[in-house]
Amino acid sequence: MADTRRNSALRELTRQAVRARIAEAAMALFVANGYERTTVDHVAESVGMSARSVFRYFPTKEDMVVGHLDEVGVKIADALEARPTTESAWTAVRHALKHHIEELAADPETNLAIATMLIDAPSLLPALLAKQARWVDGLAPNLTQRLDGPLNLRPLKARAIAFAALACLNNAVDEWTRTGGAKPVGRTLDALIAAVRG
Amino acid sequence: MADTRRNSALRELTRQAVRARIAEAAMALFVANGYERTTVDHVAESVGMSARSVFRYFPTKEDMVVGHLDEVGVKIADALEARPTTESAWTAVRHALKHHIEELAADPETNLAIATMLIDAPSLLPALLAKQARWVDGLAPNLTQRLDGPLNLRPLKARAIAFAALACLNNAVDEWTRTGGAKPVGRTLDALIAAVRG
DNA sequence: GCAATGCGTGTCAGTGACTGACAAGTCCGT
DNA sequence: ACGGACTTGTCAGTCACTGACACGCATTGC
Incomplete structure (x- = not known):
């Protein structure tokens, strides 16, 4: 009917x-x-x-510009959910981010053009960061379950780790952009995560 | 004259x-x-x-609202410079942030009022994050000197660590605000940094 | 002293992002 | 063909922000 x-x-x-x-x-x-x-x-x-x-x-x-980033955040969160529960918080996010990286590398031309435009559009940086801050909301619940220590601190820790991981991602992507796509994002990301945990 | x-x-x-x-x-x-x-x-x-x-x-x-945050960033950077060169990157930032925390705690009433206002002013969150992103520029050079590994990666690592540290700070301050000033920021900050490095 | 100069300010007009209200048109099931 | 749900254009208006101009006041140079 x-x-x-x-x-x-x-x-x-x-x-x-x-x-x-x-x-x-x-x-x-x-x-x-x-x-x-x-x-x-x-x-x-x-x-x-x-x-x-x-x-x-x-x-x-x-x-x-940043509207589609909402679904990117959801995708990363989904990828995180898909990781085995046995993985530590850090390894789980690291793998979850890999999926997003592959999408970047899949169409380097477009993404480099976009990234370049973002650089000389200072008014977009705040919006970008704010979007990523919302990603944290999607990642934190899962990460919380991968942590130990006092219960009331776990959600906070999860958010901190999520932010830190995204900071690593951003810097890795920036470097990728700056080098015109030369340096693979994945390698840099791993190095940065290792440094942060160092 | x-x-x-x-x-x-x-x-x-x-x-x-x-x-x-x-x-x-x-x-x-x-x-x-x-x-x-x-x-x-x-x-x-x-x-x-x-x-x-x-x-x-x-x-x-x-x-x-956020104009004075520029000098806050400078203060933190100065505090970082003042730390002994022998300290690792993480311990140095941690101590540098302590100074800022003390200023918060010095006038809890005003700062809580401001923090509360920020919560229902969503258009300010982006501006806030952008300001902090600029703090990273001030912190990174000093942190770079405290790192090892390949030379070309050190500045990137420094930025990632700076961002991560600020993420910890933000979450600690948020918790402080949420609990109406009950939980001391310093303790939470230490716990979060430990979690991120964990 | 007095003119010249510099600076802070008000006013006005204009742009660009956004919003509410209303009217007109389209698509759809009945 | 009718009625309702939905989309669109138009118009007027708000608010953040900018450039241009003119006025007034204080300091400076003579």
Whole structure:
């Protein structure tokens, strides 16, 4: 009976499609002309809709860049859940991050372009860090179970480790970007984690 | 006499005084009415000047809150320089952070009020994290000298450790705020650092 | 003393990110 | 064909922020 459910599923599908289309166009403009110099009106025009409608798909301009990072965070969290419970917190996160790294390396060209754009868009750094801070919320619960010591401290420890691991990841990716994709992220990441634990 | 030197020094002095005055008034309004609900016009009116002039003292509204964090970062960096060169990177930062913690504990009332305001001002979290990211720039050079291993990796390692240490600090301070100042920050910080290295 | 200079400030106009409200159009099941 | 759910454009308005200009006040040079 052509229930409203199929209807809403379809709407959600097209909605996601439009969203992706906007994000793609926006990223292209940002990479080409720089983030700050590209106005939302430009993006809107390039997709053929009004700026008001663009804001119906993205809460902020920043979200056109960092919006997809939410699902990246979820993916990393999933990868973490998939690790055997016997693994220590650090080894588990390290492996969970590897998956994300492989995605980076899969399309180096695009990702390097994006990373380069981020560098001269200082207003995006805060947004980026804030997104990653939210990743910690997804990682901490699982990490908590891999820790010992006083119960009330474990969640805190888990968050600290998660942050530290992401800091290692960021620096490894930065180095990768700086060297134009030469240095493999995975190796650097391992070295940094070892240093932090040193 | 009345040389130009005294003159410009005096100007700088009054400038800093006005700046402090604005920051104070702004913080009072932010704590009382919330950051987002307080407009720059409100702040300007409360100090008796035009909004345009307020922006001559603070580059952004955020800076009225996090502006002083620049010098905090410098202080921590100085404290780090003061540690004996024989100390390992981790022990040196740990001690450097202790100084900052003491300042927090020195005026718990005000600092708790500020910390509480920050919680329901989501737009400030990114700015906060970005400021701390800049702290890393100040800490890394000294930490680099305390590391071994391949030369080209040391600066990267230093940054990772600095970030990790700040993550520990943040979580310790958060816990302190959450418990209304009950749990001493220093103890939690030590526990978290131990966990990260564990 | 008096003009010149420098600096702080207010005002005004303008941009860009965002929001609320309303009207018009489209798609869908009935 | 009708009604409702959903999408979109338009318009007006807020708020952070910026550049330009003019005024006033204090210090400086003569």
